[in-house]
Amino acid sequence: MNNHWSDQILNSFQTLSKLDNNYKYIISKYGLPNCRKEENNFKSLMKIIIGQQISRKAADSIFERLLKNKISTHIKFLKYDDLFLKNFGLSFRKIQYLKNLAKKIDQNEINLIEFENSSSEFVYNSLIKIKGIGKWTINNYQLFVLEDCDAWPGGDLAIQEAIKKLNKLDRRPTENDVNILAKKWMPFRGSAALLLWHYYSKQ
Numbered sequence: 415m416n417n418h419w420s421d422q423i424l425n426s427f428q429t430l431s432k433l434d435n436n437y438k439y440i441i442s443k444y445g446l447p448n449c450r451k452e453e454n455n456f457k458s459l460m461k462i463i464i465g466q467q468i469s470r471k472a473a474d475s476i477f478e479r480l481l482k483n484k485i486s487t488h489i490k491f492l493k494y495d496d497l498f499l500k501n502f503g504l505s506f507r508k509i510q511y512l513k514n515l516a517k518k519i520d521q522n523e524i525n526l527i528e529f530e531n532s533s534s535e536f537v538y539n540s541l542i543k544i545k546g547i548g549k550w551t552i553n554n555y556q557l558f559v560l561e562d563c564d565a566w567p568g569g570d571l572a573i574q575e576a577i578k579k580l581n582k583l584d585r586r587p588t589e590n591d592v593n594i595l596a597k598k599w600m601p602f603r604g605s606a607a608l609l610l611w612h613y614y615s616k617q
Contacts (some may be wrong), residue, residue, distance in 0.1 A: 430599060430609065447609065449617055452559050463477050463547070474599055488517075496510075564600060564603050576611070
């Protein structure tokens with residue numbers, strides 16, 4: 415994991431603090447979020463897929479068990495049968511999702527390194543075709559691996575809760591609500607998400 419956000423991300427934090435008082439408040443009270451940038455490889459996407467719809471603590475536990483057994487590449491993942499992989503805490507469904515991804519990489523149907531110089535639309539359209547990879551996974555990959563400042567995971571519950579608390583709303587906003595709100599933060603919606611997660615983690 416890299417220890418420093420890119421200059422682009424760091425500059426966008428400052429821009430957001432001038433654009434919206436909520437971000438100015440978050441930065442002044444809690445500082446900047448720790449860098450969570452990941453390397454661009456199967457391991458990083460595996461970590462994100464494992465984290466789908468479960469707590470970060472549970473996801474980290476499964477991920478660490480796989481790493482301890484040196485299962486961190488698409489080649490290694492394809493080497494083992496489903497029953498063996500289930501012993502690490504993975505559901506059969508997620509095993510299939512990860513094998514779908516691993517096969518696409520193994521057969522050169524997707525090239526993760528190519529994504530580093532591709533448009534957001536190209537990355538999204540390439541990954542969304544893989545069963546088990548949806549908007550949330552792609553947004554997280556774009557944000558934490560490619561450092562796309564505008565990747566916006568509006569369906570994330572923590573982001574919705576953070577917006578509710580910051581704006582003193584009576585109910586948690588829907589994905590559509592936060593997507594509309596986030597338009598004013600373009601092209602820095604991804605950086606806004608990082609600050610909102612940072613705020614949520616401090617509550």
